Amino acid sequence: MGRWQPDSRGRLQEAALALYSEHGFDQTTAAQIAARAGLTERTFFRHFADKREVLFGGSALLQERIVAGVAGAPPTDGPLDAVGGGLAAASDMLGEFRRDLSRQRHAVIVANPELRERELAKLADYAESVATVLRDRGVGEPQASLAADAGMTVFRVAVERWASGTDDRALDAVMRDAMAELRAVAGGC
Amino acid sequence: MGRWQPDSRGRLQEAALALYSEHGFDQTTAAQIAARAGLTERTFFRHFADKREVLFGGSALLQERIVAGVAGAPPTDGPLDAVGGGLAAASDMLGEFRRDLSRQRHAVIVANPELRERELAKLADYAESVATVLRDRGVGEPQASLAADAGMTVFRVAVERWASGTDDRALDAVMRDAMAELRAVAGGC
DNA sequence: ATCCATGATGTCAGTAACTGTCAACGCCTA
């Protein structure tokens, strides 16, 4: 065994979620998280750019999945259909994850404005990369941005209902319903 | 004339926009802004909760206008039509404002991730209050949240195009077009 | 006219988020 325990990053994420849950985000210092993980404050900030980022460690992977899902949609799909493919991929990934941890994390995030702010920023990142994929598929502007952003709205509303317990079905079902509702609200047919 | 110059808040906003433009958000300290406004750092934080908020002084008023616009839409309007009424009110308000200042402010915000994050949070606030108005109008969930959020997407995309110079028309025209594009993308008719 | 409540500001001390720098240490490879 090495000089240090393995998986510093993972230990910091666990410690942060536990402390944020127990004492609240504001009342938890980076030094406390580091100490609980058996590390120093300096090391915390080497792994995570700031105190919020420690709760979003999986966002890069999720973004890759979403992008891959959109890129893999049939060429005949319209913009929003393609985005739906990305949302399906995201649902699969989150569905594999322990739902109790998702709920705990969600509860921490909704309890703090700074964390809600960061989550919105992550969604905006996803939307921007999805819009890029749509443009690669030949979708123009502003359609690409609108479709990507509307898709992230669907994602946000669905995850909110799923993680808060408002809707107890599997995430992919909640997601499909939300997409259908958006089409109904916006379609005006 | 009193002991102090009038309109401390306005002077702080002007000083901040100028310094953020000239040196960048990160390279500007709250003390520098306060000094330029003839005040102290402590007074800066009495007027604004943090360094970012000084750029969003008008957001409460804008939110009121949007909410009033939605609430004032004809009862026969669908959810997204009602939100369109709010966007029209927002366009009117921003249209009255000096466009060069809007562009300068927009340039500062897009140049900094923390400021973009805050702007997204403001839009989410608008969306939440719009969703509340929609529910008061009898719209259920998740339709209210989806319509409100989709509306803010339209707002964001339109203001981005208007303030960045991508689209040189008046804001209300850009906004109406964006709404129509969203309906076309989402409607699938 | 004087006193006092109120509101805006200044002053100062303090906490904690974050950063730069350098040293220490284990691992891997030549």
Next chain:
DNA sequence: TAGGCGTTGACAGTTACTGACATCATGGAT
């Protein structure tokens, strides 16, 4: 065995932000 590389610790420093208290003008009450 030597040396490069990556991770961590130690430590000093800046700055965002907060709490507590003093100061000074304004306006109303006495």
